[in-house]
Amino acid sequence: MAEEIYTVVVADDEQELREAVCNMIHWEEIGFRLVGSAGNGLDALQLVEQLQPDLLLTDIQMPFITGTELAKSVRELQPLISIAFLSGYDDFEYAQRAIETRVISYLLKPISVAELTLALREIHAKMEQHFLELRPVDVHVSRHLTTASLLLDPYAEYSGEEAEAQLLESGMVFTSPYGIAVFCLGVRQAEQRSAYMVDRVLRKYFSCCSFASGGRILSLVISEDGFAHLGAALDELYTVCRRMLDENCVLGISRIYSSLGFCSEACREAVETQQKAIEPGIFRYEDLLASADAAVSGSAVNPARDGVRALCQQAMKIIASEYQNDSLSLSSVSEQLHVNPNYLSANMKKYAGDTFINLLIRERMEHALQMLQQSGSVKIADVAAACGYTDQHYFSYCFKKYHGISPVKMRRAEDSV
DSSP states (O other): OOOOOEEEEEEOSOHHHHHHHHHHSOGGGGTEEEEEEESSHHHHHHHHHHHOOSEEEEOSSOSSSOHHHHHHHHHHHOTTOEEEEEESOOOHHHHHHHHHTTOSEEEESSOOHHHHHHHHHHHHHHHHHHHHTTSOOOOOHHHHHHHHHHHHOTTOOOOHHHHHHHHHHHTOOOOSSOEEEEEEEEOTTOSHHHHHHHHHHHTTTSEEEEEEETTEEEEEEEESSSSTTHHHHHHHHHHHHHHHSSSOOEEEEOOOBSSGGGHHHHHHHHHHHHHTOOSTTOOOOHHHHHTTTTSSOSOOOOOOHHHHHHHHHHHHHHHHHHTTOTTOOHHHHHHHHTSOHHHHHHHHHHHHSSOHHHHHHHHHHHHHHHHHHHOSSSOHHHHHHHTTOSOHHHHHHHHHHHHSSOHHHHHHHHHHO
């Protein structure tokens, strides 16, 4: 079996070291493809959002956004991304932060090309193992048969208690009170081994059982916490389907029910919702989250394009009205809109033609330009603060990168007119 090729972005503010890593490592020979490099945390974050790499190899101490802050942000963008720290700070505090951000490796400078190559081979092996573990070998046949019967038999008249007893006997683990929902995943490779992979992802978050039927993968999902982790689960599932099955999925979700006696009805809703999907990856789970408190209230999730457009329009309005807030971020806007950051980011790129980070920077830079052009007395530090930057150096870097000229030179040019 051919070795999997993973994409990688390198981030380090030491230009000489960064160029050495990029140019002297034989990436293809060790299972990687270098797709980008960055000299600071901001550029690295933009690259990750744009390129969606499998691995981020980053320094910890960098301008604008530190490696640990970067790791936290990219986790929101890509739940499955692997992160490796390459740092000269041999310090327990940094090592502890590395552990907290779930990095795949912590490498210390100085490091030779041979040592880094060996470390990257080990990282590749860990990534291979991680994806291999998504295909579990243990198969509980009775559980899948029981679940299929509950979901697919429209004439079955199970009470909630009877369905609970059957699932518990077959090996499902859950306690009351709980909520249930059914996921319907449309993929070309709708076979039982793919269903086991879906189970492997979803079991990190819920009690569940998945099986292949009629060209789809159906999953009975039982949650005891109101589906609080639904967004993260769906993001990871979508990412895994792209990686492991080499295709984008179309997902339909039922509304939430408070009893397993509604399994068949929930299955019908999920299939109907999946059939109405317009394009891969378009689903809105904030409606499902909103229905959690009411259990059986609400309606099936509607993945219509207008819903996505409205969501992105709301995000654009928040950017336009709150760009002065230095804490405004993809995460904070996602929280306001009750959606997952990765979901919002992907759809903003489709809707507005650019990443969220770039859209926010554009808004801030256009306002900064207006301020510099309209008032020759306002201080550059005040312009930076008014546009959401607490660090004037950070602001100047963004301004020059966007407009091609520093704010100081822009001010001088305006004054000479």
